[in-house]
Amino acid sequence: MFPKKTVLSVAGILAATLLASACSSGDDAGGTAAGGPGSNQSATPASVSIEPADANGVSPTTPIVVKAANGKLTGVTVTNSKGKAVEGKIAADGLSWTNSEVLGYGGTYHVVAHAQSADGKPVEKAGDVVTVSPKKQANANLIPAPSAVKSTGVGVGQPIVFSFGTAVKDKAAVEKALTVESSPKQEGSWYWMDDKNVHYRPKEYWQAGTTLTVSAKIYGVDFGNGVFGAEDRTETYKVHDSWIAKADGSNEQMQIFHDGAMVKTMPISMGKDATPTHLGAHVISDKQANYTMDSCTYGVCPPDPKAYRSDEKYSQRISNDGEFVHENPNSVGQQGSSNVSHGCINLNAANAQWFFQNFGLGDVVEVANSGGPQLPVWDLYGDWSKSWTDWQKGSAL
Structure with a gap:
């Protein structure tokens, strides 16, 4: 039997040996703790996506977008079928590329993208984008x-x-x-x-x-x-x-307003009962110093009693069915007293020339009390015949 002091010494030696062994666990194999410095576990690989992906029938205005995940783009090339490169740019953060050049119709665009993961490993991605070919x-x-x-x-x-x-x-x-x-x-x-x-x-x-x-x-x-x-x-x-003419069939007069102020009044003759001038706001769409007016141009031809063909001066079209403001020497006697035209607004030579010199495309002739129907919205520029509420209903949105 050993002395008490000797037993305690052996126990201490065993404890020290066990402690040293625990502190150096794994060192003999030459490894490191998981996730520590020198770990041989590889980083997540980079991935690349192309949008639209392998697409066919794409609108040429749809952008080609190349994106990188778990890494950054190092280069992107997009070429058309002739090998011409499409202009584009990699974003400052290296995560995306978008074309800056608009694509064409009926084109095949080959995309090749390169990226690099955090540990430097390269990745390549290729694909094609085909744009629509319109009929x-x-x-x-x-x-x-x-x-x-x-x-x-x-x-x-x-x-x-x-x-x-x-x-x-x-x-x-x-x-x-x-x-x-x-x-x-x-x-x-x-x-x-x-x-x-x-x-x-x-x-x-x-x-x-x-x-x-x-x-x-x-x-x-x-x-x-x-x-x-x-x-x-x-x-x-x-x-x-602003030039606006207000033609009144009840007194056969036309008042001229320039920027809201009345500057002139002139006698007129509008459409007779059989061919009344349309009511409402008309817009001048054409002007000719010399013009042949032929009712056959809008489907009224001889032997129709409403048919006519005549050479007129200082003519300005106000609708697409034969209505003009123009000189007519044959109706000077009726101008200011009765309406005898085929639908036009007749003026004498001096007034017709003045009107021709001052009015033009987009200027307005408002017709009242003519005895005629409202100018249809579809009659060239019958746009103002609609109320604002009804006009808005013509939108597709």
């Missing part, structure tokens, strides 16, 4: 032609018209792409006259001096039935000072 492309034709009124401007009654030349099935989609910005600002709205033509007018006549910026951002817009917008268009119109 037909529609242009946004503007009326009046901006070139025709560049030097003169337009009158306060001028509607803005887009004529597409082909039927529009999805009117709402197209209308969303159309804008008219007025300075000073005025409330306005679109009205679809038919499947091909849409008009824009303000609630009230344009303010004199207004600038109108008209845009059709229709490229890539689906009109329906395989028709897509051909190209975007933006034009500017200037509204000149």
Whole structure:
């Protein structure tokens, strides 16, 4: 039996040995604790996505977007079928790339993207984006032609018209792409006259001096039935000072207002009972110093008693069914006393020339007490025949 002191010494040695062994666990294998410095566990690999992914029939205005996750993009190339690169840029954070160049119709675009994960491992992703091939492309034709009124401007009654030349099935989609910005600002709205033509007018006549910026951002817009917008268009119109004529069939007089002030009164002869002049606001759409008026142009031909053909001077069209303001020496005796025309507003030579010199496209002729029906909204510029509430109902939105 050992002495007590000797037993305690052996126990202490055993405890010290166990403690040292616990503190150095794993060292003999040459490893490290999980997740510590020098760990051989790899980082999460980077991934790349292409949007729209392997898409067919995409609108050319839909952007190609390349995105990286768990890493950053190091390079992206997009080329068309001819090998031409599409311009684009990687975002400052390296997480995305978007094309800055608009794509074309009927194109195949090959996308190759490279990215790198946090541990430097590269990743590559490739894909194709195919844009739609329209059956037909529609242009946004503007009326009046901006070139025709560049030097003169337009009158306060001028509607803005887009004529597409082909039927529009999805009117709402197209209308969303159309804008008219007025300075000073005025409330306005679109009205679809038919499947091909849409008009824009303000609630009230344009303010004199207004600038109108008209845009059709229709490229890539689906009109329906395989028709897509051909190209975007933006034009500017200037509204000149206000010229409004008020023609009254009850006294055969026409008062002329310039910027709200009456400046002249002239005797007139309007449409006779068989061919009365339409009521309401008319807008001048054309002016010719010499013009042959032929009722056959709107379907009234001999032997119809309403048919006519004559050469007239200082003629300004106010509707599309043969109504003009013009000189007529044959009715001078009736001007100021009776209405004898085929629907036109007749003037004597001096007044017709004065009117021709001062009035032009977009200026207004308001007709009252003619005995005729209201000018139809579809009759060229019958836009002002509708109340504002009814006009707004013609919008597709």
